[in-house]
Structures are given as structure tokens and as C-alpha cells.
Amino acid sequence: EADIYQTPRYLVIGTGKKITLECSQTMGHDKMYWYQQDPGMELHLIHYSYGVNSTEKGDLSSESTVSRIRTEHFPLTLESARPSHTSQYLCASSDRFDEQFFGPGTRLTVL
Amino acid sequence: GEDVEQSLFLSVREGDSSVINCTYTDSSSTYLYWYKQEPGAGLQLLTYIFSNMDMKQDQRLTVLLNKKDKHLSLRIADTQTGDSAIYFCAEREGDDKIIFGKGTRLHILP
Numbered sequence: 001e002a003d004i005y006q007t008p009r010y011l012v013i014g015t016g017k018k019i020t021l022e023c024s025q026t027m028g029h030d031k032m033y034w035y036q037q038d039p040g041m042e043l044h045l046i047h048y049s050y051g052v053n054s055t056e057k058g059d060l061s062s063e064s065t066v067s068r069i070r071t072e073h074f075p076l077t078l079e080s081a082r083p084s085h086t087s088q089y090l091c092a093s094s095d096r097f098d099e100q101f102f103g104p105g106t107r108l109t110v111l
Numbered sequence: 112g113e114d115v116e117q118s119l120f121l122s123v124r125e126g127d128s129s130v131i132n133c134t135y136t137d138s139s140s141t142y143l144y145w146y147k148q149e150p151g152a153g154l155q156l157l158t159y160i161f162s163n164m165d166m167k168q169d170q171r172l173t174v175l176l177n178k179k180d181k182h183l184s185l186r187i188a189d190t191q192t193g194d195s196a197i198y199f200c201a202e203r204e205g206d207d208k209i210i211f212g213k214g215t216r217l218h219i220l221p
Contacts (some may be wrong), residue, residue, distance in 0.1 A: 004153075041214040041216070043199070045208065060202075090153050094209075098142060098203050098209060099144075099156050100146075100154070100156065100209055101156075102153030104151070104152055104153050105151075105152070
């Protein structure tokens, strides 16, 4: 069973608020990822990291930022949430064989 | 960029076989994957296949790879109600990223 956790699982928040979505893994994986998943199911890579102090933007432009100060922790921050940010956010980490282990996701609703 | 295509929906009667198809564009892909996503959950790796293999079988799951046509399929034998989920095909791009398809929603008919 994958040991990757996301909090909160559900978040409803007003426009303009700053939010941080937490992601932690206890598997010692160097690579971590954030995906945004459409209501229609498609996954979009928005950020990834090769290891501590490494962060890269993904294929989908996002107003969010990430940090990687510790191997096990990869939080995603939105400075000012907007309704267009309403989505499901999935965090993942991968081992050296690139098997990706996914967290349960955070469903964000911005009013 | 590279692309992974799969049909969006599939309906299958309980007990029949399900076949989910996928095409990809990166001929240099070394690994190809099938992930399963149940409602309200993240994705879970079901199986993967190396690009130098044609077939891989794991209990009720059979993966077929046609490298010439860049076609990957997942066959689920004796489909059960618990198999109802979204199935994502994915390919490894270089050393960095996994490219996912849009997912196929498998619906099981009684």
C-alpha cells in the first residue's frame, strides 16, 4: 500500500484566500508530482520535483507554486484562489522505476 | 508533444471480458502503464509492460503491446462489478515524466 498522504481531502474556500495543499510521502522517493484533474477525468501535470530544492513547472500553466525543502514534503500553494482553480489536485511520487504512487487527492472548490 | 489516446467510455456485461485500447506516439517509450482510479481516490498502478515485450499476463489482466502500431490494450477477464473504474493508459517520456491518456470509464452492466 502506498504511503502518500494529502490534506485536506476536501476544501471549500472563498475567492482571494491563500491556500496550501499538503502532500507527504514516507517512501523516500526523490521524484514528486502535482496533477490537476478535470471533471472530465483528464490529468494535467502542473509541477514536479526531482528532489530537495528542485521544482519544475509541468505541461499545464498554473498560478500555483510549490516548494521542496524536505524529501517527504511537497506542498502546493495558491496565493489568491479563484473559481477557475476549482478542481481535483492529485499528488504523486515515484520510485526509480517510475512507478507513480498517488495520494487520495484534494477536491478544491473556490466560491 | 507526445500524446496518448484512449476511448472515453466502455460498457461491459458482468462476467464478460473488457478490452480497453490505447494508442501512443512516442516510439522511444520504454515503459507503458495501466492505472486504475476508483471514485474519490487517486490512481493506482495496475500493471506495466516493458517496450521489448509483446504480452504480459497477471491473473485476470492481460496487456498486449503492438510496437509497430503503437497500440496498447488491457484485457480484464471475467469482469466484476469491482472493476468499475476509470482506467488510464500512460507512457514514460524520457527519464522525467509519465504522459497519461484521458482515461476510459468502464461501466459494468448487470
